Amino acid sequence: MWKARTKSLGRLFGIQKSEKLDRVGKKARGHKQTHRCQDDKDVKVDKGSQFDQGGECTPKNCAQDNTKKVEHSRSRNPVLRDFEPLKLIGGGSYGNIFLVRKKCGADENKLYAMKIVDIINFLSQDKIKFLDTEWFISKIVCHSPFLARIYYSFYTESKFCFIQDYFPGGDLSVYLEDMKKLPEREARYFLAEIIMGIQHLHELRIIHRDIKPANILLSSDGHVVITDFGVSKDLLSKGKNELNYTLCGTAFYVAPEIINKKGHGMEVDWxxxxxxxxxxxxxxxxxxxxDVEDERELIRKILKDDPVFPESFSTNAVDLIRKLLKKKPSKRLGERKGGVEDIKRHPFFKGIKWKDIGKKATEMPFHPRPVAGDSNLIQKAFDIETLVHSKYEVCTYKPCTELNGK
Structure with missing residues (x-):
């Protein structure tokens, strides 16, 4: 079973030879069962138990924000059981997301979100690239306060595990379900921070290709972070004007040029x-x-219809959104000669202090309530998800400073 998976795992974690991964697996199976935390006390683990985890880990420091860095334990590299499960906070076809607490090391007691993905669901060539892309881009963007990053990544015999920032406010779609809609004066601040996130991506020559409320996370103080880079595209190896032709994204938010397959660039994010x-x-x-219409009707509307604006919209809001939803990419706001600065200078954002927005120094209008989670039998569920199948645990990570050439 291990050998059958090594090729896909190698692609995901940048290891080219499956033989090398197989050696890692063998080493994991014979790894000394000693667990050293920051206090340098050894914790013995019974061979063959559900907590039997070997393997090596090579995490590095990564910026937590613009001023602080998360420093990991220097006495030894972390393993999965260094993370205490607190509650289940999300899930879907890909797997589950747990709120976890780091139990030892220099980042002891820090809360993280652990995204656990079933390997069996991602072993095809088409699916493995989504995890590959998310892992790769999350490392590149880790210096931006508006983009989600990965601190640790593990794989076991049956799971991929990504350790990311925890955002107690959940995502914007959940917030909108509660609030229904937002007044313009408050929405401007959320939109301004989303603009900064997209700008940072584009400066790194990355197209997100799935901007939507469900991919906008909210911190406890209301600031936003863009997440989920699974269908993103990096243009680092492409020419400046080279187009992409992949049909991707979420139907309600996808741009006309993606549907037409005539080639698209960064303007799809706007x-x-x-x-x-x-x-x-x-x-x-x-x-x-x-309910009686199908997706073909949705496609027709995106390609042909103009949006109808409610009377509650101000003139500036109508003008901004109408210019963002131009069918022709070259006419779209954000893609014209002025680029993102055209959006920032739009009258809708009059009074916004962009330097403060860039530093997250603006007091956000709403502080969302923490998203509830399921704590019932969480330890048992977590054991099943991560520990029972962790005989071949390997943690791999490269510091974002190396990837950015700094």
């Missing part, structure tokens, strides 16, 4: 941003279908 802005202000998306 279309999705426009749809998100409309949804925040109106409480519904600009292009929707009824």
């Amino acid at each position: 279309w999705s941003f426009g749809v998100t802005a409309y949804e925040m202000l109106a409480g519904l998306r600009p292009f929707t279908i009824s």
